[in-house]
Each structure stands twice: as C-alpha cells, then as structure tokens.
Amino acid sequence: MIFFILNLMCAAALFGLSFAIDFGSSDAKNKSFINMLLLQVVWALVAAFCMLFILLKQTGLAITFSRFFIWLWSVQSILFFSWCCLYPAAKHNLFIRILKIGAILFSFYFVFFLFDAVYFDAEGHFTVLSKTVGSLSLDMFDLYKIIMIFILPGLSILVLFFKYELMSKRLLRQHILFFILAVVAGEILFFLITYASHLPLRQFFLLLTPFVYGFVLFLFYLIGRIQSLFSFKSFLQLAADFCLVYIIPAALSAIVFSLFRVYVTLNHPLFFMILIASTAALFLFFYGLRRYLFKFGRQENTEYADRLEADFAALDFGDIDMQIDMRFAHILHTHLRTVNVIILTDNDEGKLTTRYSLKGDTYEFSLDSPVFSSLLNMQRRIVFKTHCDTVHELSPIATALAAIFEETDSSVMILLNEGARLFSVILLGARRQEQPYTDYDYEVFNKLYSRFFLTGYYLKNIANEELISLVGREIRFSSQVIRSLHKKTDMPVCEGLDADAVSLSARSLGSGFTDFIKLDAHRYIGVIGDLSGKGLNASMLMAILKSMIPIFLAETHDFKNLIQKVNAFIRENMPRGTYFAGLFFLIDMQAKVLYYANCALAAFFMYNKTYNNMIEIQGDGKILGFVPDISSLIKIKKIQLASGDVLAAVTGGFMETKSLRGEPFGKNRIQAVLLQNLKQPAAKICEILGENLHGFAEKGMEEDAGISVLRIL
Structure with missing residues (x-):
C-alpha cells in the first residue's frame, strides 16, 4: 500500500511543480521540460495503479498497467535525451523531433510486441518473458534495460560534456556541469532502488523507479533557477543545504519506516500515525537546523550589507567639498571588491555620459536605446550580465545588452529612473579573483536601491545645475x-x-x-x-x-x-x-x-x-x-x-x-x-x-x- 501512496505523492508534487513553472515563466524552452514533468506524473500514476490492481488481485489490469509502466520508462528516457541534445536552445529541431517520435514508436513496438509477458505477481516478483537476442545470452528485456539504464543516460552525459566543452558562457557551463552531476545522482538512486528490489519480499521497490527521473527533473529545475556563478564554497553550501533539507530527513524517514514496518500487520492506523509524525518532525528539525547553521554562514554577507548601507547613509550631500561621485564609487569598490565602478548620467541631450569611473574610462550611450526602454518597461532595475543567458524575458535585447556589458567590461547594471525617464545608470565591474555576483548581492542591491537612486538623482541634477557654485557655498543644493x-x-x-x-x-x-x-x-x-x-x-x-x-x-x-x-x-x-x-x-x-x-x-x-x-x-x-x-x-x-x-x-x-x-x-x-x-x-x-x-x-x-x-x- 505504501508504494501506492508514495507514487500518488510523487505525481501530485510533480504536477504542482509543472503548474508553477507553466504559470510562472514565459520561457519557451520550459515547454519541453514541462512535458517531461507531466509524463513523469502519468508514469507515477501508472505505477500507483499498477500497485493498486495487484493488491485488489485484478490480474488483467495489473498486467496491462505493468506493460505501460515499462514503456513509459523508455519514453521518459527518450524525452530526456532529446532535451539534453537541444539545451540551451528554445527552438524545436525538426530532425530531433522526428528521431524522438520514431524512437518512441519503436519502444512501443518493443514493449508491446517483443515482450511475451510483463507482470508483478502477488509476492512482488517482477517478471518479463521475452525471446533471446540472436546467439547472445541476453533476452529482449535485458537489451531493453541496457538501453534504458546505460546507453541513453550515458549518451545524455556525453552530449552534455560535449556542450560543456563548446560553450563559452561561464554560467551555461556551470549549469551543464550541474546537470551532469544530477544525472549521475539519478543513476546512483536507480541502482539503490534496483538493489532494494532484489532483496527478499522487496521486489515492489521497482515501482519507485519514477522517483529517479522525478528526482533528476527536480534537480534540473533547481539548477535552471541559478542565475549567478558559484564559487566552490557556494557549491558546497548549496550541496549541504540540499542534504540537510531533503537527503538526510528522507534517509532517516526510511529508517523509521523499516523499524516500524512490523506495525503494518498489527495496527495500520498506529503505523501510519507514527510514520507521518516522525517524518514531519525530522523535516522540521533539519529545516530549523539548516536555518541555524547557515545563519552563521551568511553573517559575513549581512555585515557587508549593513556596512554598505551605513557608508551610504554617511554621505553628506550638503557638503559641497565632498566629491559624492568619487566617494560613492569607492564605497562600492571597497565593499564589493569590484575592479571598476562607472556612473553614467543624462546630459540633457539624449545621451548617457560618464559622470565618474574608477578607471577613468568614458562612455556614451543613447537614452533612446531599446535596451534601456525595454528594461524600464519590464521594470527590471537591476540586471546581471549572466541574466542575458538565463532570463528568457531579456532574449529580445540579450545581444545588445551583452554588448553593453562587454564594451564597459562590467557585470552589473543598475538603472535609476523617475517614472518612464531614465536619468542615470550605474555599472559595476567584475569582482577581484573572479568572485561571482550572487543572488544575495541581487537582494542587497534591491534593498539599497533607494540609496543608489538618491546618489544618482543628486549627481544628475548637480551635473546640470552649475548654479550651485555660482550662488555660493551656502547653497548646498538647488x-x-x-x-x-x-x-x-x-x-x-x-x-x-x-x-x-x-x-x-x-x-x-x-x-x-x-x-x-x-x-x-x-x-x-x-x-x-x-x-x-x-x-x-x-x-x-x-x-x-x-x-x-x-x-x-x-x-x-x-x-x-x-x-x-x-x-x-x-x-x-x-x-x-x-x-x-x-x-x-x-x-x-x-x-x-x-x-x-x-x-x-x-x-x-x-x-x-x-x-x-x-x-x-x-x-x-x-x-x-x-x-x-x-x-x-x-x-x-x-x-x-x-x-x-x-x-x-x-x-x-x-x-x-x-x-x-x-x-x-x-x-x-x-x-x-x-x-x-x-x-x-x-x-x-x-x-x-x-x-x-x-x-x-x-x-x-x-x-x-x-x-x-x-x-x-
């Protein structure tokens, strides 16, 4: 019964994830990913009903659903392989589509016409009867497993490695590397399930196979949301975070399940109450532990944000002797360890010109540029260079936006606008020692946006109002x-x-x-x-x-x-x-x-x-x-x-x-x-x-x- 419940839970979770992605993003390349999630939902439901019909001794339905269970395995493997071939392109490839449809039809023929029998018996033994392959000591099902378990996942990893070597953009290379690790993790999980299914009276564990691809797809979803480069320290923190929230509680829940399984035959309600209560307690405990531990890991970041805000607050705009532009740039340089800070302001002639640069560079951009107007329409005030590759909403202007980042040798753009009027842009260069800008930096910039606005507004109007020096030092600002x-x-x-x-x-x-x-x-x-x-x-x-x-x-x-x-x-x-x-x-x-x-x-x-x-x-x-x-x-x-x-x-x-x-x-x-x-x-x-x-x-x-x-x- 537990396998029926687990597969229903898996189907519900994946359906919720597909729903969230579908309504939360307009990214075209998500459509194929959503299709894989929905297929995974169907596969988990087929596994659940397969278990249910076995328990109800509905032999005919159990055999039919067992065959579909095996076939959907191959369909998911084919879709997964084709997704890896197309990544990161959003457009469909006709050749890949034809090959995909042909492979799915062939797998259907393989499962429904070359396998003589496919079924789970009441004791949990999974049996597939099929003919041998020529003179080899393999039957058709053995060949099928080799293709599904080794060949297609292996080819997916090879394709991803090939793309990793060809890709020049660091963020996409990072994504691909994480994808490879996710596939390897899925293979390890599959072999653990296979090992468990060979234990006495544990053959039904094979019905948990949908969890393998569900786990991998969930990892792919998390990886796809990463929009900044990871340092090795960040990667270890992410891995530890994932283990604390998911892996360790799940493993301990499995141990609790095995210890109390004896109550299944003695007291069903008590067993399920213990299982649910212990699982909830474990997840809550490790979630709290994770928040407690990572609070110290983020303390340095918090101090940087607080110090940055304190230095911004100390800027005295009424002191005419203080060079606000230079002081502001050096504050950012000190706290962010950035190699350059460029402040551009509107010169009232339709141009953004350099007000200050740490390196002394000068740049000029048109205020009518579709890059700036598009970003304002999207209400994107803060943009990272890595967003050009990861945010589909930016795709129409991605090339032009990337060109600005390349020309100015910068990694972050902060737009300062009054309504629909852009009056200043702040560009931050790369960090020293190639440390990436992270999601936490994005949060800090959003939090302190009013400080950026304050400085940009001041500089823009001072640049255009020379009357400050004409009227006298007692007038601090016009x-x-x-x-x-x-x-x-x-x-x-x-x-x-x-x-x-x-x-x-x-x-x-x-x-x-x-x-x-x-x-x-x-x-x-x-x-x-x-x-x-x-x-x-x-x-x-x-x-x-x-x-x-x-x-x-x-x-x-x-x-x-x-x-x-x-x-x-x-x-x-x-x-x-x-x-x-x-x-x-x-x-x-x-x-x-x-x-x-x-x-x-x-x-x-x-x-x-x-x-x-x-x-x-x-x-x-x-x-x-x-x-x-x-x-x-x-x-x-x-x-x-x-x-x-x-x-x-x-x-x-x-x-x-x-x-x-x-x-x-x-x-x-x-x-x-x-x-x-x-x-x-x-x-x-x-x-x-x-x-x-x-x-x-x-x-x-x-x-x-x-x-x-x-x-x-």
Whole structure:
C-alpha cells in the first residue's frame, strides 16, 4: 500500500511543480521540460495503479498497467535525451523531433510486441518473458534495460560534456556541469532502488523507479533557477543545504519506516500515525537546523550589507567639498571588491555620459536605446550580465545588452529612473579573483536601491545645475530641483472642481509633498503627506516616492491596494525607520464623491455648505512604512459632495509651527482662515494660509508644511 501512496505523492508534487513553472515563466524552452514533468506524473500514476490492481488481485489490469509502466520508462528516457541534445536552445529541431517520435514508436513496438509477458505477481516478483537476442545470452528485456539504464543516460552525459566543452558562457557551463552531476545522482538512486528490489519480499521497490527521473527533473529545475556563478564554497553550501533539507530527513524517514514496518500487520492506523509524525518532525528539525547553521554562514554577507548601507547613509550631500561621485564609487569598490565602478548620467541631450569611473574610462550611450526602454518597461532595475543567458524575458535585447556589458567590461547594471525617464545608470565591474555576483548581492542591491537612486538623482541634477557654485557655498543644493518636482503635478482641470496644493519647506529642501494624478476626465488621485527626516536625504526620498506612485497606479486600480503598495515600498526599499504620514484621496466629479484613507495626516477639514459649518473629518490613521501589511489597518471612507463644499488637508507643519511665545499655529487658526476665504479660488486659499503661517512663525518655520484645497463649484 505504501508504494501506492508514495507514487500518488510523487505525481501530485510533480504536477504542482509543472503548474508553477507553466504559470510562472514565459520561457519557451520550459515547454519541453514541462512535458517531461507531466509524463513523469502519468508514469507515477501508472505505477500507483499498477500497485493498486495487484493488491485488489485484478490480474488483467495489473498486467496491462505493468506493460505501460515499462514503456513509459523508455519514453521518459527518450524525452530526456532529446532535451539534453537541444539545451540551451528554445527552438524545436525538426530532425530531433522526428528521431524522438520514431524512437518512441519503436519502444512501443518493443514493449508491446517483443515482450511475451510483463507482470508483478502477488509476492512482488517482477517478471518479463521475452525471446533471446540472436546467439547472445541476453533476452529482449535485458537489451531493453541496457538501453534504458546505460546507453541513453550515458549518451545524455556525453552530449552534455560535449556542450560543456563548446560553450563559452561561464554560467551555461556551470549549469551543464550541474546537470551532469544530477544525472549521475539519478543513476546512483536507480541502482539503490534496483538493489532494494532484489532483496527478499522487496521486489515492489521497482515501482519507485519514477522517483529517479522525478528526482533528476527536480534537480534540473533547481539548477535552471541559478542565475549567478558559484564559487566552490557556494557549491558546497548549496550541496549541504540540499542534504540537510531533503537527503538526510528522507534517509532517516526510511529508517523509521523499516523499524516500524512490523506495525503494518498489527495496527495500520498506529503505523501510519507514527510514520507521518516522525517524518514531519525530522523535516522540521533539519529545516530549523539548516536555518541555524547557515545563519552563521551568511553573517559575513549581512555585515557587508549593513556596512554598505551605513557608508551610504554617511554621505553628506550638503557638503559641497565632498566629491559624492568619487566617494560613492569607492564605497562600492571597497565593499564589493569590484575592479571598476562607472556612473553614467543624462546630459540633457539624449545621451548617457560618464559622470565618474574608477578607471577613468568614458562612455556614451543613447537614452533612446531599446535596451534601456525595454528594461524600464519590464521594470527590471537591476540586471546581471549572466541574466542575458538565463532570463528568457531579456532574449529580445540579450545581444545588445551583452554588448553593453562587454564594451564597459562590467557585470552589473543598475538603472535609476523617475517614472518612464531614465536619468542615470550605474555599472559595476567584475569582482577581484573572479568572485561571482550572487543572488544575495541581487537582494542587497534591491534593498539599497533607494540609496543608489538618491546618489544618482543628486549627481544628475548637480551635473546640470552649475548654479550651485555660482550662488555660493551656502547653497548646498538647488532648491529649484525639488520645487520642480512639486510642479510636476496634474492639477485638476475638471468641470465643477477647483483644486490646488502647496508644499512649504522649512529649509531649501523638504520632505513634504502634494500630488494630483489624473485617472480620466472626471477622476483624480490626490496625495498629501510628509516623509520622516529632513534636508536633502529626505527630499530625495520624497522624489523617489512621488515617482513610484504613478507606477503603482499602472499596476493596480484598487485604491486600498495602492496604499498597501506604497507602504510595502517604503518599508522594503527605503532606509530603515523611514515612514510616511499623510492622506490619499480619490475624487470622482461625475458622481460627486470623494473616497479617502487617512494615514496619520495632521488634519482634514470640510466646510459643508448645506449646514454652513466647518468640521474635522479625518478620523484615526496609521503611518505607512512600519508594518508589513497595512491593509487591515486602513479604512476607506466616503463623502458625498455638493456645490459650495470646501475640503482642506494639512500636514503637521501647520499644527506644530510655533510663535516666539511658543504658541502653536493650531487647528483653530486654520479653520478661521478657511472660513474667511471660502469664496476665494483654491490657489488663493493655499497662498493665504501659507502667508499666515510664515507671518506667525516669526523665527522661521521648523517643520515642512503642506496644504491641499478642493472647492466644489
């Protein structure tokens, strides 16, 4: 019975894997791999039903399924061999296809017409009766086994060795070498199963043969996912990881099975309870052990990531004497041990030109290059040179992308963009001692992307704004750059609506912002808020967030999901401790409805024309950036609008700015100004509020302040 259950489990696992690959990748070469997985599912099901019919003493069905069991073995071997011949090409080869179909048809003839009988008996003996081959002391089944066990797997290994020698790309050579090791591991597993099947009363072990190819295909799947070169240390770590998670728990589970097998005849439920509980306990134990052990193995990597982030955070963008480009490049050079760092920035003439290079090289690329536009459309901000060979999505631009890597002698490309506009590219050269960039490096670059963005944005605008040195050293960075971001707003132009927004900075640079994003002729998304922090760093983070919101809107049309995406981006991509306090709202002038979600905005006021009164309506709210999932903490509220209504949202600067006597500006003053100017245009209301705030703060504003006003006409 256990062989029936094991084969069903194998079929279910492989079907789930094929489903995940099919829906998780558009890679054309995966189709043949998925076909092998699905055939493996069928083979495991045939083995399971073969066992079931033997237990039920359905002799005719058992014999038929036994014959199919043997035939599917050959079909899988043929498909496997043809896959090795075609790798890594994605296109089908007509010659290989004809040979494959011919071989499958011949194997069908071999099994169904040259074998006189194929069956498992009730004692587990597997018997195949067939004629001898000429004068040899072999029968047809012996010849069949030689072909399936030795010749086809051996030819597959030879083909892979041949491709290994011809292949010039190191990552593909690594894949092929791992494939060869996987085939060898499969052969070892098959011989262990064959040995077990020859033990007394253990012949049914032969029904576990589908596990051999299932195991090999699973290894192939894992190998195919590797997108970076392995050092010998990395390979040993991967092998140890695989043993701890899969091999050792499986071997110990087999020992437990053999020790408690006596309970099969005495107490079936108890036996299966012990088996399931012990197997689960073993896998959980070794999974925990693996996490504990490899935590120390990754400690060095973690320290490198933390040190890198700390050095990035120490960059003082306000210090005009600090050469940010050189300092930034040397930070990367030190922590990554890279031989070169190249920073390219937009020169406002449609070109990416070298801003800084460790080696002093100069390069120039067109911003209109399909390579950059394609990568932005794919939202691939970080690309490794090895991805040209392994990521099918990149295949249309793989040649041109590889040419850029070759020309610049680099291994990593980091694209920095504001929406659809690329303004900088950072290229990292190879590491010293040919150490490869790994998946962990990819994670670190993604995690610290906001730091790359911050530096690239700063360098691009400094390169184009020479007024820094003209105005004087006391101006650390042109506030015009940040103000230009505030001007990049789709101020609502909609019948029945008058809207405007203003952001006031306590310094030349601020972290507060307001924005309107047009959805259609009648609907706009509005955002007002403030990011934590002050000065240039905070203003750059604001620029990042403002540029990302339209991208999130393109991905989702759900208002609440948009806020969750913003929350996740702040938490995962911005420096630790960064948070956003503000308000998101959606106004639909066709239905005259406003939906809003408070994210810890300081105050949100509404003047209701019908009742002629001013009320505060924002309610409770949670800041974004602290919890992984904010969706359960966000409440979407709805307001029905009418002509004459006025809404005003203000950030903390209006509440916290104090006079010389220490008195806060407060809500009462805001409401008074609003009530006195209800009939003024929205832009004028914002201007008057700003003037009142500046006049009140006689010693100057200490906090950034923002206001957004909506008037329903």
